[in-house]
Amino acid sequence: MTDTTQNQVVDLAEAPRGVTIRVWEWARANLFNSPLNTVLTLAITYLFLRVLWPFIRWATIDSTWNAANDRACQASGGACWAFLREWGRFILFGRYPYEQQWRPALVLALFVVMLLVTARRSTGGRALLMMWSGGLVLVFALMWGGFLGMPYVETDLWNGLPLNLILALGGVGFSFPVAILVALGRRSRMPAIRWLSVAYIELIRGVPLITVLFMSALMVPLFLPGGASIAKLWRAEVALTLFFGAYLAEAIRAGLQVIPRGQYEAADSLGLGYWRKMGLIILPQALAISIPAIVNTAIGAFKDTTLITIVGIFDVLQDVNNATNDPGWRNAYWEGYVFVGAIFFVFCLYLSRYSQSLERSLSRARPGARRT
Amino acid sequence: MSMAMQERAAAAQTAGGPMIELRNVNKWYGEFHVLKDINISVRRGERVVVCGPSGSGKSTMIRCINRLEEHQKGQIFVDGIELTSDVKHVEAIRREVGMVFQQFNLFPHKTVLENLTLAPMWVRKMPKKEAEELAMHFLNRVKIPEQAAKYPGQLSGGQQQRVAIARSLCMKPQVMLFDEPTSALDPEMIKEVLDVMVGLAQEGMTMICVTHEMGFARTVADSMIFMDRGQVVEVAPPKEFFANPKSDRTKLFLSQILSH
Numbered sequence: 001m002t003d004t005t006q007n008q009v010v011d012l013a014e015a016p017r018g019v020t021i022r023v024w025e026w027a028r029a030n031l032f033n034s035p036l037n038t039v040l041t042l043a044i045t046y047l048f049l050r051v052l053w054p055f056i057r058w059a060t061i062d063s064t065w066n067a068a069n070d071r072a073c074q075a076s077g078g079a080c081w082a083f084l085r086e087w088g089r090f091i092l093f094g095r096y097p098y099e100q101q102w103r104p105a106l107v108l109a110l111f112v113v114m115l116l117v118t119a120r121r122s123t124g125g126r127a128l129l130m131m132w133s134g135g136l137v138l139v140f141a142l143m144w145g146g147f148l149g150m151p152y153v154e155t156d157l158w159n160g161l162p163l164n165l166i167l168a169l170g171g172v173g174f175s176f177p178v179a180i181l182v183a184l185g186r187r188s189r190m191p192a193i194r195w196l197s198v199a200y201i202e203l204i205r206g207v208p209l210i211t212v213l214f215m216s217a218l219m220v221p222l223f224l225p226g227g228a229s230i231a232k233l234w235r236a237e238v239a240l241t242l243f244f245g246a247y248l249a250e251a252i253r254a255g256l257q258v259i260p261r262g263q264y265e266a267a268d269s270l271g272l273g274y275w276r277k278m279g280l281i282i283l284p285q286a287l288a289i290s291i292p293a294i295v296n297t298a299i300g301a302f303k304d305t306t307l308i309t310i311v312g313i314f315d316v317l318q319d320v321n322n323a324t325n326d327p328g329w330r331n332a333y334w335e336g337y338v339f340v341g342a343i344f345f346v347f348c349l350y351l352s353r354y355s356q357s358l359e360r361s362l363s364r365a366r367p368g369a370r371r372t
Numbered sequence: 373m374s375m376a377m378q379e380r381a382a383a384a385q386t387a388g389g390p391m392i393e394l395r396n397v398n399k400w401y402g403e404f405h406v407l408k409d410i411n412i413s414v415r416r417g418e419r420v421v422v423c424g425p426s427g428s429g430k431s432t433m434i435r436c437i438n439r440l441e442e443h444q445k446g447q448i449f450v451d452g453i454e455l456t457s458d459v460k461h462v463e464a465i466r467r468e469v470g471m472v473f474q475q476f477n478l479f480p481h482k483t484v485l486e487n488l489t490l491a492p493m494w495v496r497k498m499p500k501k502e503a504e505e506l507a508m509h510f511l512n513r514v515k516i517p518e519q520a521a522k523y524p525g526q527l528s529g530g531q532q533q534r535v536a537i538a539r540s541l542c543m544k545p546q547v548m549l550f551d552e553p554t555s556a557l558d559p560e561m562i563k564e565v566l567d568v569m570v571g572l573a574q575e576g577m578t579m580i581c582v583t584h585e586m587g588f589a590r591t592v593a594d595s596m597i598f599m600d601r602g603q604v605v606e607v608a609p610p611k612e613f614f615a616n617p618k619s620d621r622t623k624l625f626l627s628q629i630l631s632h
Contacts, residue, residue, distance in 0.1 A: 265440050266477035266536075270491035270543060271466035273459075280490060285481050 059338070069328035083332035084339055087323040091336060094159020094314045094322075100151065103142045104162040110135055110142075111165050119354050132173075139166065155233040159314040161343065163233075167315075168302040171240035172248075178241065179248030184278060186253055197249070204246035210310055212239045217311035236308045240301070247297045255290035256282065288362045295355035299348045316340055389452060391416045391547055391578050392437060397446035399432060406432050407443065408602040414547075414580060419573050421589040421610075422582045424599035425625060430582045433599065434549045437580070438469045451546055467495060470540030474552040476532040478524035484511070484535050485520040488542045495543070503542075510538035514568050530561030534568055541572075548572065550581040584629060590614065598622045 031041040062078025065085065073080035084091075092108075093101045114135045118128055143162065146152035158166070185197035204212065216239035221229060259282055267277035287294070309318040320336035323329065392414040399407040406429045414420055422430045435441040436448060439455055439462050448455040450465045479487050488507035492498040498506070511517040514534035516527075524532055533553055540548060550569065554562045566588050573579055573592035583589065589596060589610055596613040598606040598621075606613070606622045617623050 260475075260477075262473060262475050262477035263479065265471075266473065266479070268440060269438055269466055269469070269471035270539070271463050271495050272491065273463055273495075276494050280494065281479055285479075288481070 070331045079335050079338070080332050081335060083329050083335045087326070087329065087336070088339070090323055091316060091319040091339065092160045093162070094319045095157050096159055097151070097153060097157065100145070100153065103145065103150065104160065107139050107142050107162045108165070110139060111169070115350065119350070119357070155231045158233065160319050161316040163313065164302070164305045164315050167237060167240055167305040167308065170237055171244050171305070172298050172301050174237070174241040175245035175248055178245035179252055180283065182245060182249035183252040183256060186249070187256060201246045201249055204243055205250070209243050209304055209307055212243050213308060213311050215239070232311060232313055236311055236313055240305070244297060244301045248294060251290050251293035251297055252286060254293060255286035258289060259285050291355055291359055291362070295351055299351050302347060302351070303344060316343070390414060390449070391418070391451060392580070393449040395447045397436065397443045397448060399436065399441065399443045406602050407436070410446070410604055412597065412604065414578065417576045417578055418594045419592050420580045420595055420597060421593040422580060422597045422599060423584060423589070423625070428599040429602040430599045431551050434551055434580055434582055437549060438466050438471055467543060468546045470543060470545035470548045472533070472536050472540055472548065472550045472553045474556050476524070476529070476536045478532055478536055478539070480524050483520070484522055484524065484527070487524065487535060488539050491539070492542050506542055507538070510541045513541070513571070514538045528561060529557045530564045533557065533565045537565075537568055547578045547580070550579065550583065552582050554583065554585060586630065598625065600625070
């Protein structure tokens with residue numbers, strides 16, 4: 001199917017004709033090529049406009065950018081973006097000390113830059129690893145402060161979008177090694193290890209994330225020796241790591257299962273030993289196969305970080321709720337949710353595009369690999 | 373490992389002892405008795421061809437020699453080291469025993485050169501440059517140095533199998549095991565692989581080949597082993613084996629595979 005579309009694109013691009021003619025020909029070939037398709041195309045276009053057009057009007061033409069409160073916006077009937085001018089910064093950074101908010105802003109910029117560099121596949125794996133470990137140290141140094149004249153900021157005040165990113169990237173990053181070990185453990189020949197891995201996966205997958213978050217927030221302190229306490233943020237991070245670890249382990253196991261037995265035997269017969277066999281031969285192939293499932297889990301993980309509100313941590317979504325508690329902006333929650341939704345959409349779209357390019361480049365690197 | 377090395381040193385002192393020895397080896401898959409009291413001894417430098425009908429246990433037998441399969445009764449010695457469940461012994465033996473598979477089993481995510489340098493670098497701790505020189509040496513030997521940068525999926529079956537042989541040779545093994553190396557190949561590619569194997573045999577490599585290529589067997593084998601239903605039925609030099617088989621089962625098998 002991909003082949004035919006590509007061929008058409010090439011054919012059309014080669015045709016020395018105007019763009020409008022080419023678009024019209026493409027539409028005739030793909031959208032109006034039968035009575036049924038014509039009807040469907042028209043119906044869908046109608047529905048699309050019917051739903052989308054009011055939204056576009058609401059978001060642009062009818063919107064208000066200057067207003068003192070939500071009642072002042074009501075006259076226009078459109079989006080009240082003035083709310084974001086007033087509260088946008090709070091939604092992004094929450095209760096982080098106002099005059100220090102350049103620090104989480106820098107952290108956001110750092111994350112975006114690192115994600116963009118990662119997407120450029122020209123950077124080597126080792127360089128990426130160094131960039132991310134250095135970057136994460138910098139992230140925590142900036143958030144905490146306590147040096148170079150930056151006042152110390154406790155983790156309870158880390159709110160908003162930087163927190164979602166730290167929790168998601170940290171959760172997926174920490175759970176990855178856990179997941180690899182558990183996925184290998186589930187296929188281990190040693191019954192005790194296999195049994196433990198299965199128990200972990202089934203236990204975690206059988207429970208909603210909210211339960212795991214509650215458990216770590218409320219029960220972990222009970223088990224700690226008297227007086228010791230761990231910040232809420234870290235308890236939430238441990239819960240997320242454990243939770244994503246179980247799902248990632250299953251994603252990786254699916255990849256492990258399709259590696260042919262001959263690969264194991266060839267590695268064995270060269271005397272590689274278990275860890276080198278897994279690390280050099282089996283896992284690189286299994287992970288490449290698991291990429292779509294891993295990215296799927298990562299996208300879910302990022303969105304799931306909004307659930308940490310439940311244990312009293314203020315993430316970006318909770319910040320919207322808090323902002324609309326302002327008596328002047330009680331009715332502006334629509335604008336807040338659209339804003340946060342757009343942010344999540346951009347990040348998730350980026351992840352999904354990244355995984356597609358990763359898959360393409362991996363299959364390019366090993367043409368015909370599936371034959372062997 | 374040091375224990376394994378000591379044992380190997382002890383074995384070297386009693387030089388002339390067999391390179392590979394199987395004593396009363398038995399193996400079962402559940403109820404099914406695959407190997408029945410196998411006794412085989414292979415001298416250093418000896419070329420042995422194992423043949424027999426499918427299901428006779430010949431592949432299982434050679435897969436026991438580097439413990440891709442476990443035997444349940446009897447003893448297997450490789451270069452004086454006994455194969456037990458001791459991982460150190462198993463890994464020491466696997467380093468010395470090369471294996472070529474019917475399905476090549478090259479690593480598809482690595483280039484041909486990387487396939488060859490991987491084990492020398494990670495198992496023998498050889499520096500990268502040295503490993504690459506060694507790899508190119510053996511790629512020349514199997515006559516495909518120009519394919520070094522390609523991925524296995526880009527090569528023909530015959531080329532892949534020659535890369536697989538070179539990959540094993542890069543570990544400088546004492547013994548090479550061939551498990552039906554030409555059975556998955558198109559007919560026009562069988563010769564290029566057999567040529568490489570004949571070359572190896574002429575250089576004095578100790579080899580055990582499971583194969584139906586009787587022409588190859590006649591050229592290089594020092595002895596033929598015929599297996600049927602999990603037993604070694606007949607062991608003889610090729611001349612005698614082909615001209616004058618003793619057992620009826622061998623006669624039947626030979627008549628079936630040589631008749632066309």
